[in-house]
Amino acid sequence: MAITTDLLNIATSGLRAQQTLLQTTGNNISNVNTEGYVRQRTSLEAEKNGGVGQSYTSRVLDQFALNQMRRDTSHFSELEAYYDKAQLLDEAFANSDASLSTSISKFFASLQTAADEPNNMAARSLVLGEGESLLGHFAYLSGYTQDLESDLNIEFESLTDRANSLIEKIADINQQIKITQSANVKDTPGVLMDQRDQAILELSELVGLQTQNRDDGSTLVYLDTGQALVMEDGTFNVFSISGDPDPNNKELRLYNGTRGVTINLPDTEVGGRIGGLYTYRDELLNDAQRSLGQISLALADAVNQQNHLGMDLDGQLGGDIFTLPTVAGMEYKDNSNLALRLNSRVEAGRANELTTADYKITINNATAGAPATADLTVEVLNPDGTAVTDINGSPLVFTYNGVNAGPGEWVSIADGLQVELPDAASYADGDAFLIQPTKYAAQYLDMNTVRGEDLALASPIRVSSDINNLGDTIIIGTSVTNTTVDATNTDPDTSAFTAAGSLQGPGAAPGGGVGAPAEIYFTAADTYEIRDSAGTVIVTVAGTNTLENLLGQGAAQAGWPAAWTALNDYPGYDFSLQGIPKAGDSFTLSFNTDGTDDNRNGLALANLENVDTLRRNASVAVGGTNQYTFHAAFSTTVGVIGEKVSSADIAYQAADAMLTHSKNWHESVSGVSLDEEAANLVRFQQAYAASARLLSTAQTLFDTILSAAR
Structure with missing residues (x-):
């Protein structure tokens, strides 16, 4: 079949096509420094009757390279957040100029000096001074970790707000792309897609995610753990953080405002910077806080108990040198009455049983009487809320039935603790409280005496x-x-x-x-x-x-x-x-009346530095190999932090290299090359000029034909 050729239309279509190519090239050049811009390419189709037909402008994108860059971005951000925070903790605990071990050694050295001269008041005063200094060091480190925790919670708030803003932006752009693409199925809404991909990339810095592209142009977004962030129907989930019952222990949740559904998330598995911060908190910061508290309480209680076994300079039996704090339990939000209270403390002489665990105490069958009684269930928890298990893998749970309840009624429970139920029979079945006996304890120890005479260096x-x-x-x-x-x-x-x-x-x-x-x-x-x-x-x-x-x-x-x-x-x-x-x-x-020159108990006090006093493992009963010294406990804490920082540094460097590689891969496909675009510009200019020449020729021929017809 013969093809009717229209020279004028061929020339005109060529001009339009080359102009589109020049526009695409110009757009690429203009956006060479635009963050998230993906270079575009215009494809042309030839018309059967001659000339150029439809042109299609699309983004030059390798989805595999883009996905890999997102994954590497999440991994790098997670390790970077963990490493940066862990370094701060490591610097504080491993600082040789202000080592807690040095303060512990100085305190016990002063006890040895006092024991050498039990009647020397200057030596006795030095013990109290070193005791004050030691408590100050405990308080400083504990306060520092609490400041780190506060800063961390502020960052959680900021990052989740940023993540929620990006999630909402992605969902909104999805809707715009669907509308735009339904109106024009030929051209890709490149600017909107670039904005969406950039938002997804920024979101991948905060959390680990997966995406799914739909035929309607939208992209669905999921966490690596499977929970949806941006859904097909246009709705989306946002992050929320709260702490129940501990307001300082922020937990991550997803909330769908349209459906009114809340989903708890595995904090340390969400990836990205948020996941890295949660991992740092749960792996390092929480343990460091509680280890400090355990060491401080065990040391103070051990010194108190040994001092009780001696005779002071006034010829009296020894008393407490340090004051240990009482810790208020935190009520769970589902309690029957949020005004109800529960208090806890270390039982004198039992601090060697302490662990770094938290404890959930549930009250049942509170019965009025003189005194009132109640049944207790005590669950031993890790700082992240999971159960501490015994050597067989079973959760550690203790029950206490018919214990006394009321003001001043202190009940002994597991792991060297006592609890008080001051509200007697007012508790409802299921009311629960969380106690954290060691988390901040190192800040709240105090000296119980200012008299050197109260040091019971003699044996009674x-x-x-x-x-x-x-x-x-x-x-x-x-x-x-x-x-x-x-x-x-x-x-x-x-x-x-x-x-x-x-x-x-x-x-x-x-x-x-x-x-x-x-x-x-x-x-x-x-x-x-x-x-x-x-x-x-x-x-x-x-x-x-x-x-x-x-x-x-x-x-x-x-x-x-x-x-x-x-x-x-x-x-x-x-x-x-x-x-x-x-x-x-x-x-x-x-x-031992008038035995002021006696130093037997003073030697025992000084020797506490070398006694295995602290409990190593909450899963194993105290005693035997499950105990170590104050120095060994602190060294273990410092060693664990240092080891994890070193491992994080190696992983961080590797992740940085991987991210650089994936960025280069993505950029090699989707980035704008000015050399390539300059060459295209010359080529398209020449084609445009040739099409214009063809149009001029067609016009001349048309004029000649008109002239001949006159």
């Missing part, structure tokens, strides 16, 4: 041998394990010590009849009597093959008073001998 017990002893036995050690004073003898923790600075006399010991052990009298080399201060025999130990812990051996005999056996630690002191005694040898135990 004195053992003396009779001058007429014939054996070669010598005293090789005394021990004091309990100095609790209770004149009524109803406290299960009572000891043989009295408030008057003596041992319980005849008839004053629990159960009556006899007094506290005050004499060891040997009737043979392997047999001895334990007597009170009146000489009354309390029990006889026969056939012994060791002279260690003589009172402890007596407590194992059938004749040991039942009232004493029922107590936790009576009389609270003991001693050991070495050598071979003779019949008639005796050793007298008494209160």
Whole structure:
């Protein structure tokens, strides 16, 4: 079939086509520095009757390169956020010029100096000064971590606001693209798509995401964890953050305003900068805060308890050197009454059981009475709210039924803690509270004394041998394990010590009849009597093959008073001998009156630095290998932070290289090359000039034909 050729139309279509090509090239050149701009290319179709037909302008884009750049952007931003924050924490904890370990060492060194000269008031004052300095160091580090936490929460707010703005922008551009593309299916709305892709790229810096392109031109956006951000129907989910019950522990959620649905998110798995910050908080910051609190509480309690076992410069039993804080429980928002309270504290003498865990306490069956009672369920939680498990993988949960409730009624629970339910029977079933005994504890320790005299450097017990002893036995050690004073003898923790600075006399010991052990009298080399201060025999130990812990051996005999056996630690002191005694040898135990030159308890105080005191692992019972020293605990914390910072640095450098590679890949496809565009400009100009020449020729021929026809 013959094709009718219209030279004028051919020339005109050529001009229009070359003009479009020149416009596309000019647009590319103009936007060479426009962020997110994807270069465009115009394709032409030839008409069957001659000339150029429809032109199509589209973006030059490799979707695989774009997706890879988004993934690498998310990964890099996540590691960058983690590394930057972790470095700040590492610098504070690993600073050798202001090391907490140095402060701990100075404090115990001052105790050693005071023990060397127990009557030296300057040495005693130095102990209190170093104690103040140590508490100040604890408070500084704890306050610093709290400032980091506050800054982190501000950044969470800012980043989620930015993410929500980008999500809304993407959803809005999607709608514009769908409308534009439905009106003109031939041309791609490049500017809108560039804006949307740039918004998605910026969003990928904040969270890890996946996209799905639709035939209508829209792009659906999902988190890497599968939750939708921008949906097909045009609706979208936005981020929200809140803390229940801890307002400082921000949790990430998705909220759909159209459907009224809230979705909890796995904070550390969302990727991007937000995910990196959550990982840093949950892996490093939370543990560092709680480790500081655990060390500070354990140290303060250990010093207090050891000081209790000594005698001060005034001849009195020792008291607390430090004051440990009481921590208010945080109520969950679903509680029946948000005005109800729960308080917690470390039980004296049990700080070695402390862990770095948090605890959720649920109250049931609160019953009125005198006192009121309640049932408790205690769940041991990690800082991120997940359950701490035992060695078999089962959640650690403890139940306590019928415990006393009311003001001043402190109930002992797991891991060295006590709780108080001051609102008695007002609690409803299911009311729950979160306690964080160690999170901020290091900031709220205080000195309980300003008197150097209150340091109980002496031992309150004195053992003396009779001058007429014939054996070669010598005293090789005394021990004091309990100095609790209770004149009524109803406290299960009572000891043989009295408030008057003596041992319980005849008839004053629990159960009556006899007094506290005050004499060891040997009737043979392997047999001895334990007597009170009146000489009354309390029990006889026969056939012994060791002279260690003589009172402890007596407590194992059938004749040991039942009232004493029922107590936790009576009389609270003991001693050991070495050598071979003779019949008639005796050793007298008494209160160490005027023993101000004694330094036995001072040495024990100084040695606490080397004692395995802190609990390592919440999943394993305290004791044995599950304990370590104050220095080892802090060194472990510093080491973990340093190790994670080092690993993060390596991963960060690798992610940076990967991002550079993917950016270059994307830019090589979609970026504007001025050299290429300049060459195209010359080529299209020549084609435009040729089309114009053709049009001029067509016009001349047409005029010639008209002239011939006249």
